Amino acid sequence: MDREIKILxxxxxxxxxxxxxxxxxxxxxxxxxxxxxPLHTLYGGVVPEIASRKHVERINQVxxxxxxxxxxxxxxxxxxAVTYGPGLVGPLLVGVAEAKxxxxxxxxxxxxxxxxxxxxxxxxxxxxxxxxxxxxxVVSGGxxxxxxxxxxxxxxxxxxxxxxxxxxxxxxVARAIGLGYPGGPKVEKAALEGDAYAIDLPKAKVGDSAxxxxxxxxxxxxxxxxxxxxxxxxxxxxNDIAASFQRVxxxxxxxxxMLAVDEFGCNAFAIAGGVASNGALREAMKKACxxxxxxxxxxxxxxxxxxxxMIGAAGYYEFVAGRxxxxxxxxxxxxxxxxx
Amino acid sequence: xxxxxxxxxxxxxxxxxxxxDVLLGEYTIDYKKTHSxxxxxxxxxxxxxxxxxxxxxxxxxVAAGPGSxxxxxxxxxxxxGLGLALHKPLIAVPTVDGLAMNLWGCRTxxxxxxxxRRNQTYTxxxxxxxxxxxxxxxxxxxxxxxxxxxxxxxxxxxxTFLGDGVPVFRETIERExxxxxxxxxxxxxxxxxxxxxxxxxxxxxxxxxVSAEDFRPxxxxxxxxxRERLEKEKTC
Numbered sequence: 001m002d003r004e005i006k007i008l009x010x011x012x013x014x015x016x017x018x019x020x021x022x023x024x025x026x027x028x029x030x031x032x033x034x035x036x037x038p039l040h041t042l043y044g045g046v047v048p049e050i051a052s053r054k055h056v057e058r059i060n061q062v063x064x065x066x067x068x069x070x071x072x073x074x075x076x077x078x079x080x081a082v083t084y085g086p087g088l089v090g091p092l093l094v095g096v097a098e099a100k101x102x103x104x105x106x107x108x109x110x111x112x113x114x115x116x117x118x119x120x121x122x123x124x125x126x127x128x129x130x131x132x133x134x135x136x137x138v139v140s141g142g143x144x145x146x147x148x149x150x151x152x153x154x155x156x157x158x159x160x161x162x163x164x165x166x167x168x169x170x171x172x173v174a175r176a177i178g179l180g181y182p183g184g185p186k187v188e189k190a191a192l193e194g195d196a197y198a199i200d201l202p203k204a205k206v207g208d209s210a211x212x213x214x215x216x217x218x219x220x221x222x223x224x225x226x227x228x229x230x231x232x233x234x235x236x237x238x239n240d241i242a243a244s245f246q247r248v249x250x251x252x253x254x255x256x257x258m259l260a261v262d263e264f265g266c267n268a269f270a271i272a273g274g275v276a277s278n279g280a281l282r283e284a285m286k287k288a289c290x291x292x293x294x295x296x297x298x299x300x301x302x303x304x305x306x307x308x309x310m311i312g313a314a315g316y317y318e319f320v321a322g323r324x325x326x327x328x329x330x331x332x333x334x335x336x337x338x339x340x
Numbered sequence: 341x342x343x344x345x346x347x348x349x350x351x352x353x354x355x356x357x358x359x360x361d362v363l364l365g366e367y368t369i370d371y372k373k374t375h376s377x378x379x380x381x382x383x384x385x386x387x388x389x390x391x392x393x394x395x396x397x398x399x400x401x402v403a404a405g406p407g408s409x410x411x412x413x414x415x416x417x418x419x420x421g422l423g424l425a426l427h428k429p430l431i432a433v434p435t436v437d438g439l440a441m442n443l444w445g446c447r448t449x450x451x452x453x454x455x456x457r458r459n460q461t462y463t464x465x466x467x468x469x470x471x472x473x474x475x476x477x478x479x480x481x482x483x484x485x486x487x488x489x490x491x492x493x494x495x496x497x498x499x500t501f502l503g504d505g506v507p508v509f510r511e512t513i514e515r516e517x518x519x520x521x522x523x524x525x526x527x528x529x530x531x532x533x534x535x536x537x538x539x540x541x542x543x544x545x546x547x548x549x550v551s552a553e554d555f556r557p558x559x560x561x562x563x564x565x566x567r568e569r570l571e572k573e574k575t576c
Contacts, residue, residue: 043569090410098417105394105422
C-alpha cells in the first residue's frame with residue numbers, strides 16, 4: 001500500500017461506547033473506550049435500554065476524543081467503519097446511525113463490521129507478523145467460537161456454544177457465589193486463592209460436533225453444588241468454586257482448540273474476546289500451543305474488551321477488499337460470522 | 341437560514357429542508373421498514389434532488405422526544421452524527437409540540453396523541469394565539485388517555501385531535517369527550533419534519549440551540565429496569 005488508509009471506527013454493540021483511529025489496519029492512533037459497567041452493576045448485568053440511552057449521551061464525545069488524540073480530523077479519514085452486529089439491537093443502532101450520518105455528511109465510504117471479526121482482528125494490531133491462515137478461539141460474554149481464518153475477512157466456523165457463552169457462564173457463577181458483575185475478572189481473582197481440584201465438575205460433551213461447546217451444564221453443576229452444600233448446612237468456599245469452575249472452562253476451551261490444531265494443522269493460534277484476557281486461559285493455551293510447536297497470539301487486555309480499534313483493523317481489510325455499505329445499513333443483532 | 345429537520349419519533353419517518361419561509365423539500369413515509377433503513381436514504385434523496393451541499397445547513401432540528409425509544413435514538417444519533425461532522429448546532433424540538441405545529445393557525449384547541457402503549461399516550465394541549473404563535477396549554481407528558489380527556493372536558497374548548505394515537509384511542513375519545521371535537525385529516529395528522537422545522541426556525545432565532553455533543557432526547561419515561569429498581573427501593 002503506497003499511502004496510508006485512515007479509518008475512524010465506532011463500536012457500541014453492548015455496554016462500551018468506543019471510537020478509534022486506525023491506520024492501515026494495524027497502527028492504532030487512538031482507542032477511546034467509555035465503559036458503562038458501573039451503571040449496569042446496579043442491575044447485575046447489562047440493561048439494553050439503559051445502555052442504549054448512555055450510548056446516545058456519550059458517543060459524540062468519544063468520537064471527538066478519538067480524533068483529537070490521534071491528531072486527526074474527519075477530513076483526513078478515508079472511511080468510517082462501524083459494528084453492525086451481532087450484539088444488542090438498541091446499542092448497535094446508535095453506533096450505526098451515528099456512523100452513517102458522519103460518513104454521509106463527509107461523503108466517506110461506510111463499512112459495516114462484524115463484531116466477532118473485530119475481536120479476531122484485534123490480534124493483528126500488536127502482532128504485525130500474524131497473517132491468515134490461522135485458527136482463532138473467540139471467547140466473550142456473548143460469544144464462544146472456534147474459527148478458521150482462511151484469509152482476511154474469510155472465516156469458517158468450526159464450533160460454537162450451543163447454549164451459554166463462556167463469559168456468560170463466568171458472570172452467572174460469579175453472581176451465584178456473591179462476587180457480582182462483571183464476573184470474569186472477579187472469578188479469576190478469587191480462583192487465585194482457591195483449589196482448582198476441590199470440586200468435581202463435569203465437562204459437557206456436545207452431540208454432533210467435536211468443536212461445539214456447552215457451558216450451561218457446568219453452570220448448573222456449580223449451582224447444584226452450592227444448593228447441596230447449603231441444604232446440608234455446609235459452608236461453601238467461593239474461592240474453591242471459582243478455581244474449580246475456571247479450571248474446567250479453561251480445559252474445555254484448550255482441549256477443543258488443540259483438537260482443531262491436530263485436525264487442520266495451523267501456522268498460528270490466536271485467542272480473542274473479553275475472556276481472552278483471563279490469565280489462566282492464556283497460560284493454558286500458551287503451554288498447549290508450545291507443546292505442538294504452534295505460535296500463540298493474544299491481544300492485550302485493552303484490545304480484548306469491546307473496543308473500536310479492533311473494528312478499525314477488521315474494517316481496513318474490508319475496505320481494501322472493496323466492500324462498501326449503503327445508507328440503509330441496519331443493525332443485525334444475530335449476525336452470523338461470515339454472513340453479509 | 342437553512343434548517344434540516346428530522347423526525348423518527350413514531351411510525352412515520354420524515355426529513356425536511358427549509359430555507360427561511362420556503363420549504364425546499366420534504367420526504368415523509370409511513371411504512372413498516374425501520375427508520376434505520378429509511379431515514380438516511382431519504383435524506384440522501386433530498387440532498388441529490390436539491391443538489392445541496394450539506395455544509396450550507398445552519399442547524400439540525402430533531403424531534404427530541406417523547407416517542408418510540410428506538411425511533412428517538414435513530415433520529416438523535418443521526419442528528420448528532422450530522423452535527424459533529426458538519427460542526428452545526430442541533431435544535432431540540434419537543435415531539436408533541438412539533439405535532440401540534442401541523443395545525444398552524446387552527447382556531448380550536450389542539451391535542452396530539454401518540455400511542456405510548458399500556459393505555460398511555462404522549463400528549464399535550466396547544467392553542468394558536470392572536471399572532472398565530474403556538475401557545476402551550478398543557479405541556480407534553482406521558483399519561484393515561486382518560487387523564488388528558490378529563491383535562492379537555494374541564495377546559496371546555498372545542499378540540500382537534502391528531503397523531504398515531506388517534507386510531508388507538510378513537511373509541512374512547514368518541515365515548516368520553518364531552519366537548520365538540522374533530523380529527524385532523526391525512527397529510528397533517530402525523531409527524532411531519534416541515535412542521536418541526538417551523539418550530540425549529542423559531543427556536544433558532546431565539547438562540548435556543550444545543551451542541552451535537554450535549555444533545556440527548558427526552559424520553560419522558562425511565563427504562564423499565566430503572567422504574568422497577570425505584571419501586572423496589574420505595575417499598576424497602
